[in-house]
Amino acid sequence: MAAHTSPSFSPQPPVPMSSEAEAVTALRVVRRDGAVSPFDANKISVAISKAFVAVEGTGAEASARIHESVRKLTSQIVGALERRAGGSRTIEIEDIQDQVELALMRSGEHKIARAYVLYREERSKQRQAAPEVAAAATSSPAYKVKLPDGRVEPLDDAQLLKTIEAACAGLEGVSVQEVLSEVRRNLYDGLQLKELGLAQVMSARTLVEKEPNYAYVSARLLLNLLRNEAIGFIMPAAQQNTQAGINVSYAEYFPEYVKKAVEMQFLDRELGAFDLPRLAAALKPENDGKFQFLGLQTLYDRYFLHKGGIRFELPQAFLMRVSMGLAIRELDRDARAIEFYNLLSSFDFMCSTPTLFNAGTLRPQLSSCFLTTIGDDLDGIFKSIKDNALLSKYAGGLGNDWTPVRGLGSHIAGTNGQSQGVVPFLKVANDTAIAVNQGGKRKGAVCAYLETWHIDVEEFLDLRKNTGDDRRRTHDMNTANWIPDLFMERVEKDASWTLFSPDETPDLHDLFGNAFAERYAFYEAKAQKGEMKVSKSIRAVDLWRKMISMLFETGHPWITFKDPCNLRSPQQHIGVVHSSNLCTEITLNTNAKEIAVCNLGSVNMANHTTPDGLDEVRIKKTVTTAMRMLDNVIDINFYTVPEARNSNLRHRPVGMGVMGFQDALYTMRIPFASEAAAKFADTSMELISYHAIAASVELAAERGRYPTFEGSLWSKGILPIDSISILQKNRSHLLNLDLSSTLDWNGLRKKVVEIGMRNSNTLAIAPTATISNICGVTQSIEPTYQNLYVKSNMSGDFTVVNASLVHDLKARGLWDEVMVSDLKYFDGSLGRIERIPEDLRELYATSFEIEPTWIVQSAARRQKWIDQAQSLNLYIAQPNGKKLDALYREAWHAGLKTTYYLRSSSATHVEKSTVKRTDGKLNAVAVAPAAVAAAVAAPKQCAIDDPECEACQ
Structure with missing residues (x-):
């Protein structure tokens, strides 16, 4: 394929420039239109790589051979170009392509050379072809579509185009034509109407690795399917046997949804007593556009109410249902439900999975641990x-x-x-x-x-x-x-x-x-x-x-x-912490008569961070409302054993955590492996802790102190930051811990002692594996796992691309098919991709590229503000006994309470397959109904020690 053009063969990572290649970077290339541009040896590597892949495929064995062959050929070609350019320092683009062809032939790569020659001819013909010829090439055969009532009618191309245009509207980097082309490749004659919708979803989904915004396109297309399914079930009269879909508003649907769900005994009858028209008017349909495909698919599979396999709950109705369930005992429950809904719908805060599963239902078991x-x-x-x-x-x-x-x-x-x-x-x-x-x-x-x-x-x-x-x-x-x-x-x-x-x-x-x-x-x-x-x-x-x-x-x-x-437990006056929980973030007392219970939710730090830092006003508003929601869980909760109810009502612990920490660092342009990141972990947790404690004090003033407050560390004016001194008195070594603070803690201490606390515990950082997917942010306090990988969970396999990285690479003209292939080849890491600037390598270093000491240091800075603990995964690329010994001793010396999984890079792999065959063409296999349904709806069990384990959240 032609160097210095945009080839179409399946990509292969370019070979880094040799020193000889770097020597000719001063060359200038004269293009066909007369324009002059700088010479780029990487484009030669890309072109040769694509020719190799077109012939030999992308298998591991072939990949290794290709990588080495391309390196040698590139070096030969750039040397020849240097000699040919002479003193003029310019060279025609056709001369470059000729040298590529010649080098392939001389090296004995005749099949590769033939593929390259054929590609040059094909591109030449395309340049000469009239526009209508290209348009004709995109035409497709006429397909028939089977409607729900059994009728068969021709595929409505205009409606199909309209649907895809709507899904792509307002999103940068996505192409209506590309989605449409993918859909056409996956159609077959006689497909059912739902299968047509599924084909659209799956087609957009395959493009995510090229452009992260296709995750929003596929989510919108999935939402179309869900709307038809849900509204058709709740309002049968609205069902239409047309390819245009159902046109019913949330305001019309929501009251009917609540009434029918109550009648079917899915929801508590008290939800029917809310002012449903008022709540329906408060719904924000535009917030459906916040979902990415992974988040919406997860909700579709496991969270939305369903009967007989039919999901009848739409996203905003789901979030309002959860909010109503949490507001059910409030005095002005309609206003509170709207307040809670606005918080959840904005993704500023998200409740944990049990709360999302069960709020508003007949068995509201809302607690996580x-x-x-x-x-x-x-x-x-x-x-x-x-x-x-x-x-x-x-x-x-x-x-x-x-x-x-x-x-x-x-x-x-x-x-x-x-x-x-x-x-x-x-x-x-x-x-x-x-x-x-x-x-x-x-x-x-x-x-x-x-x-x-x-x-x-x-x-x-x-x-x-x-x-x-x-x-x-x-x-x-x-x-x-x-x-x-x-x-x-x-x-x-x-x-x-x-x-x-x-x-x-x-x-x-x-x-x-x-x-x-x-x-x-x-x-x-x-x-x-x-x-x-x-x-x-x-x-x-x-x-x-x-x-x-x-x-x-x-x-x-x-x-x-x-x-x-x-x-450091606030409750050491009435018991002992004998263990943590499933995910090591909960530290509450237990005994024969008390089963400790914790109620979780997480603040989305990505939504509260600007390039200049945290939005403190928004943080305060979010934390205050979220603490009220978590406190409500305790009274509403359905307890399956009396020991759990006894414990929860006596101590009223909650565990507010965070997610999207890595996204916040991206926004502020701070590398995870830096003192600045550790400082941000400190100051951000201090702010959240301050407002969480203040919110619990306000709730105590309104609702009363928790019953076992007297004698607690709180009652003595000892806040989490103060309890470090207690730990130090019981240690023979000096804690390796920064004790600085920035807020008015003396004023808050006084309020805590005078007014009291509503909750014995306020903060705990859970893994957020699932709720962060729902909100489309990085989980918990984790560094980025990989910049491009395939995530497996109970909803299936999903391509995950670091959208922030893609944005930066686009801004520097570095995002293309080859970069996608590079990321796959190097397991989602930028470290060995030589054309990546150093500042981006540091900012987007993945979990196994970061020295684990930075993870421990950031955790230690957070821990001083947290009355419970953190689910702290530790990543180490090449572990050995000496490194692990040092790492865990450091965690102990830093005063950490718990650690969670130890991850090693040997157990992780990036999915290197693509949606293309080895001939460079997209798979054009028709989408069989069973296959599509399985791909979209079938759950997939994750291993309990999987990096994306969802056991807790």
């Missing part, structure tokens, strides 16, 4: 497993504290026998989580926690291994180490560590900090005297190394720290 402590007897163990099932049924993620259960070899008084330890019961809990899969909407998920001094801890570390006795393995359950500071101190001193059975050391479970260390030393002394029936002394470093090894090998158990969670 449940934490339990397992009793040390069969009644307690199997009651807890039953509780797990009941809590999971309505979409709850579970964290179980198994430390009280006696260890292997300990005495059983009732039978005078020996215990089998914790592991067999964990196997039962694992299988229960699989059997009860959150109401059939997503996988059941549970995390088991065990303290590091438990005699079964070594077997606990092996639970996720793929070898050994399968009866002592839990392949689906998450596991986490609940590590006291004393153990980390022993590791650093290379001292010994003693394991005990909790039936002989029952008080260790409820102790933390210096009190734990003193009592632990007492039991160690007893063990040394032979006064403990079950104990074992090991080298602390050996156990730590096994923890790190298993984390690398299996991804489990996670590393979480008992003492920071307790010493």
